[in-house]
Amino acid sequence: MQSLSEIDTTSKRASKAAGFSWGIAEEIGKAIRNLELFGLPGIINLNLYLKKIKKKHPEKLKKIEKENKNKELCPIYCGVAFLDQCKHLETLRTIKFYNINYPMLILPFVSKASEILGKKILIQYNKSSFLVNFNKSILSKNIETQIVTLANEISIVFLENKNSFSDQEWKEIYKLSEETFVEESESLKTKGAGAGLTDND
């Protein structure tokens, strides 16, 4: 099998050969490496996308807004711009891209943004959804096919940090954890912490 280092280097070089700048190609190398690390089909999608754009390089984004429409959007340019602007975009709560090619390729950039912001981010297109967790993992749901050539609509939602459990569930588990504590007698109260009897010194 190929090492992640080989995946990174080869993706970078191939992306440069397909017309991206070296700086963007470096981002792609790391992105594809991460997709493969998370068990998602990075190389398959990149290979197909680079073939598609070899003859006609995609347009660059001028700016990312709440809703981004074009005849065809490049997942790489959208992903890199999203990453660069994530602190600003977070305030918009939900970002939408329409007609984005090979949407799988935007995931690693959003995943990195999740790490930078310290927030989980939900990505949905077609019937699939992906929850990116601080660039530590990507949870996916309803992936019907490894390759989606075009997503008519992608929504990216910044999720507020909140518990995945109720107060009641927390109370219950906390109560159980208390069973590892020792009830303090008067003697333990005075001696256990090692403090003196008075702090008036």
Next chain:
Amino acid sequence: MSDLNIKFRDPSEVMKLSRLGSFHQSKLSFLRSFIREFKDWDYKRDLFDLDKNGYGTAVYSFSKNERNYSLVCFAQHINSEERSDRVIATKWDAAFVLHDGIPTKEDIRRLRDNVPKQEVGRVSYKELTLSRANKSVRAFDHVVEYLSLGKQPDKNLLNKVGYLYRTTAVYGSGKFGLADRFRIKDRKEIYGPFRLEMMLVYLVRQFTFDQVNHIAKFKNPTKAVELDIDIARNLGIGNSTGLGMAPFIVNHPTLLHNWIFCREKALKEIRSIEKVNVNDLNIFKDCLIKSKVSINTWLTDSDYQNHKINSLKVDLTKFDQYLEKECSVKKKYLWNSIYIWSAKNLKDECLEYIVSMMMEPYDKIIDPLINNMSSEEDEYFTIPADKKVSDLKIILENNYKSIIKIDFSKKDSTFNFWFISKNKEEPRVANRYEEHGAELEQPLAIARDIKKLYEKIIKTKQTSSIADFLLNNDDVRHVVRRAFIVDQFPYSEIQDNTIGASLVPIDMLRLKLSFFGAVKFDPRSDKWLRINMYQGAPLSHEMKNFNDTWVYNVIN
């Protein structure tokens, strides 16, 4: 510790290529720190299945507690016309792989099918480093011949060569299917950089001794003797190194910083010692005396290198006089005085030699630095795109002062270009104006691209965010990333033009090789050189009781 407030040396001074190309091995060097780290490990020869000509398979290992690293060696016959140190070679006298753990018979079969093929073979995540080597036929045949006759080989001849085998590449970190660094990086014993590459070379050295003894024994079973261990100890492993190493130091800026920073931190701390202990001064003097004998064995046909060696010898004579007349432990901050005198009176070659030597007495300063010489590079990859263009402008003006003054409209400033050869996937450098291929230039023209970035940002609205700037300027994205790295890691950037007409690529190689701990730099052109590693190092069975200054052992 000090009321002198010694400062770090300025990166604009230290990171010049001419200075970096004058670095020498030191106590920080990776092959020396490898021996210190693995001295308590159990060394074993697990398999030695060679025929009468020395061809076959051998396995050597280091183990401690539950951990085991095994070097698997494959030696084969090759015709003399097939033997080449160039990367165009496809066959080698021996090929090696460092396996993680104890290899099974199936592993050895798999490796036998792949390791001798090197770049066109495939190894797995269970393997850590990969290499190949050719015999120095002159030395190898001579040693076998003499041992088989019951005699020890001619020391003069061995001194001239310095090794029995010469490696031509040592690969690691995911190449050709090898384990990615992330799989093993948390192992304490390999915190120091290139530790597994150093292990491979060290064990290869032992294989070369065992192989000559084995062949000599078969050649003349009744008369043959084994290679004298003092002679063996004075043999290292040669290495031929080409341009492959040069881009490495550009492509790994935080790693480069950490190497240089540790060297600079050591120097700063040593210069800050107020009262120098007489024993410590004696260690310094002792290493200096011994090392000067070694310098006489640095033989090369290269005018460039001979000039450097002669300059070193002349300056060392000057330094001796100074040391004799003006240096006493009664003087406060003696090391600082020595450094200041050296910086004023010696050329780069000798100055950096003295800096390396000053580290010798100070285990307490050096040892804690060793584990800081690796880098988690990915942590610094992301561009802080919420910063302002004005921030970037300040960074460029502070960290690339001399670079942004270079006039890149002059042909000499853009004379070279770096590319990857299609045949061997190896870096090369060529004349931009005479050769084809410049349109496929690698992103190693950092100085030129930094200047281009600077010219763009001074015309950009200073309050714009970097994110907005990058939307329209992705052609300079790679150097924007570097600039933000250099802001945190001041020794991460070579402060020279790596595509200029005056570029001496072997300076870049020497920098890296000095950190490896190589000696006897022998440039064969301005683009490749031979070196020696582990000459004088303790043999495998001597590792538990060794003297860390082995590198200065007299070669006689």
